[in-house]
Amino acid sequence: MTVTRPARLTGAALCAALALTVAVWILQDLAVLGSPVDLARYWAGDHRFPTRGRSATSPLDPVLLAAYAATAVAALRSPHAASALAAAGTATLALRLPGLWAAGNGALVTALLELALAAGLLLTAAVGRPADAPHEPRPARPRTGPAVTAGILLAAAALLLALGELYRAGALPLEATVDRFTGGRSVVAPALAPPPGWLSAIAAGLYGTAAVSCLLRARHARAFGLLAAALLTADGLGGVARAVRYETLTRLGDLAAPDAADVLTSVFELLAGLAVLVLLAGRDAPSAAPGPHPAAGARPPAPPHPTPPGW
Incomplete structure (x- = not known):
């Protein structure tokens, strides 16, 4: 727009x-x-x-x-x-x-x-x-291949994030689960950070919205997709950095299934986020060529001869 x-x-x-x-x-x-x-x-x-x-x-x-x-x-x-x-x-x-x-x-x-x-x-x-918005050129749509690929990756990220939150909701007491979304006493987080459950819900919603926009090749897909990809990359990078720091990335076989799933999810988020950034940073699809306009000063076509009745 x-x-x-x-x-x-x-x-x-x-x-x-x-x-x-x-x-x-x-x-x-x-x-x-x-x-x-x-x-x-x-x-x-x-x-x-x-x-x-x-x-x-x-x-x-x-x-x-x-x-x-x-x-x-x-x-x-x-x-x-x-x-x-x-x-x-x-x-x-x-x-x-x-x-x-x-x-x-x-x-x-x-x-x-x-x-x-x-x-x-x-x-x-x-x-x-602008007042003459209907006559203004519209933004181009993203190319089909990169947009669909980005949409699939973002949809997978949204699904993984939602499944992870559902697992935590079943594994944690009800009070701790509520605190993850409201920022209760059991949650220790930086002052400006949203509660972890709230952040996961918003991130999953952003990934899903961006995924649908990319799959439909909407004109706003690039803006929402790049923002979602940046958040996805940062989340994956943080998880991979923790896995490297605590040496869990090289000991996946020794970890419990949920911990190993968290590490693998972080690796996927990092790679998927970088891929979406590259895919959506490319050129858009070419816009449709405008229709021909009459040249300035061109005369209207001559009437047919003989002139039809009522011309």
Whole structure:
């Protein structure tokens, strides 16, 4: 969908504000943990080294930072940035909503600010269309082969994530399961991170939505697919990093079936996420050629001869 230049500038400014908010928290965690390596290890789930405090960010934050930066660039460069603005706004609303009941004033203020900016992105994408939108060129659809392949990979990722949450719901007590979605006392997570069950539900919904868009070759498939792929890659990378750190990747045969399934799922998520990024980053399908237009100053065809009655 086409958006006007003022709307694109507004969307880019909103994305820049969101990116700045995330960057400030990441820089604060760098000051707390001491080095980028320690912060990366903390994001990967390695909490065995001494720290000077608790991290407020999670692996989700660098993904959102990259998404905001890419969306801002897209808004500045392309008139078809409405889908990118909508994807960034929708994901932010869904992922930051639990911050409204999180502990800590800083997390609450950040959640309120980011939710307001995300609502602004959705409003900009919705009302920023030009007055002559029906005559504007429409964004191209993704190519069939890459789009269908990406859709299958994203659908498989959504299914694996949903099955994993169903297994945990059956294995854990009811109170612990509820806490995974609401952020209760039994869940220890960074201040800005959504509860793990909530994150899994939102991620599965995003993967599924992007998968359907890719399979249908919708015009917004690229924006939602790339965002889903970035989140999928980060999740898989974190799981693989933990498996390497704790040497479970080389001892799959010694692990219990659920633990081995978690490691293999992380490997699949990493490979599938990278594959979807490559598939959707390619060129779109060629647009249909416009119909012929009469040349300027061309005369209408001469009437037939002899002239029919009533001509």
